[in-house]
Amino acid sequence: MATGTAAPGRAQIEERHLRTDRWWLSPAVTVTILVAFIVYSTWRAFANDDYFAEPYVSPFYSPCLAENCDSMPLSANAPLFGDWWSLSPALIILIFPLGFRLTCYYYRKAYYRGFWASPSACAVPEPRSKYSGETKFPLIMQNFHRYFFYFAVIVALILSWDVLIAFRDEHGAWGHMGLGTLVLLANVLLIWAYTLSCHSCRHIIGGRLKHFSKHPVRYKYWQFVSRLNTKHMQLAWASLFSVALADLYVYLVASGAFDDPRFF
Template sequence: MHDSLSHPSLSHQEPPHQTKAATERYFWIEPVLVGAALALFVLYSLWEVFFQVHGRYHNYLSPYFSPDLGRWLKIPVFPALWVAWVPLLFRASCYYYRREYYRAWFGSPPACAVPDRRTRYTGETRPPMVWTYFHRFFFYLSTVVVVFLWVDALHGFDFGGRFGIGLGSLLLLVDAALLSLYTFSCHAFRHLAGGNLNCYRCKPRRPRARYHLWRVISRLNQHHGLYAWISMFWVWGTAVYVRLLILGLIRDPRLLR
C-alpha cells in the first residue's frame, strides 16, 4: 500500500472527548459477584485443605479428599493437599475461569469497553500467567481424579456391604457427573480431540472418529462456563455437606435402606 497509510496530520493521542460510557451503568455488579464467589470458594478450599485432617464420613468421602492419596501414602500432614491441587490448578488455568478472574479480580478489563484498571499489563506473556499454557497437563491429571470420584461416588451407595441410598450418595454421584462434564468439555481436550487437525477427511485413511469427537466436545465446550459454575457450587455444597456430617451437625437422611 501507499505511504499515506501512516498519516502525518493526525496526532495519535487519545481523542479528547468521548461519549459517556454510561449505558452499562451497572457493569460492576457482575465482576463484584463473580469475584466474591470465587474468593469465597478459594478460601473455603484452603480451609478444607489446610485445616482438616480427614474427609471421610463412613462410606462418604468429601470430594476434596478423593482419592485419599494422603492416607494411602501415609503422609500425616494436609492429607487433602496431595490431590486437591490438581482440580484447583485445573480451574485456575481454565480458559473460562481466566475470563472470570481477569475481569473480577484484576479488572483487566472489568467489563467490555470499560477502562482496564491496571496500567501495567503483560497479558499471558510471562510467569506466572504464561504457565496457563500447561492447562492440558492439569486436564490429564484431572481425568485421573475424575475416575476416583466415580469410584468414591459408587462407594457412597455401599452402606456396610449393603446397597443403600442416602442424600450424600446422590450428592456425590451428581458431583462426579458434573465434574466429568466440566472436565471433558475443556478447551484443551477439545483441541486434543480434533481441534489440532487441519483436515478431517482430506487424508483418506484418517478416521472420521476424530472429527465426530471434536464436534461433540465442541458442542459441550459451548457450555463450559455453565458447567464450571454448576460443578464448582456442587463440589462446594457436597464438601460442606460431608463436613457437617463429620462435625455431627446434621444427619444424613437415608432414602433407601
C-alpha cells in the same frame, strides 16, 4: 509513549468509558463468589477432620495420598507420601483441580476481570498503561492448562470410584443409596461435564485433524465435546458449587450434624 485508549491517533474523551449500564455488577458478583469459595475451601483443606463418613468421602480429600487420614477402607487411597506428611492430606491433592481451574480459559476471564480489572468489562479500559498478556512470569504458567487437564481427568476418575463405593453400606455390602450418594453422583457428573467441555479437551480430540471424514469416531467425540464447550461457563460455576456442597454434605454427616437419609 502512552498506549491503550490514550495512544496517539485515538479519539480522546474525558470520560473513562461511555457505558451507562451496571457493568460493574458481573465482576463484583464474580469476586464475591470466588472469595467465598476460597475462604471455605481453605478452611476445609486445613481442617484435616470430618471428611469421611462411611461410605462417603469428601472430594477435597480424595484420594488420600498420605497415611495421616481417617480410616477409609472403601475409598481409593494411595499413601504415596507415607507417614512423613504431617499436614492435611487435602493440600496434596487439591493442587491438581485447583491448577486446572486457575488456568482454565473461562476462569482466567472471570478472575482477570473481577480481581485485576483487566479489563472489568467490555468497552471499559483497564487502568494499566501497558499490557504484556500472558508472556511473562507468572502468567506464562497459564500454558500448563493442557497438562493440568490430564490430572483433572485422573481426579474425575477417582471421584467416580468414590461415587461407586457410595452405593455400599457401612459394612461394605452393595445395595446402599442415601442422599449422600445422590450428592456425590451429581457432583461427579458436573465435574466430568466441566472437564470434558474444556477447550484443551476439544483440541486434543479433534484440533489437529485435517479431514473429519477420515476419522468418524473422533469426529463424533469432537461434536459431543463441542456441544459441551458452548456451556463451559455454566458448567464451570455449577461444578464449583457442586464440589463445595459435596464436601459440606460429607462434613455435616461426619461431624454428626445429622444422619444421612437412606432410600434403601
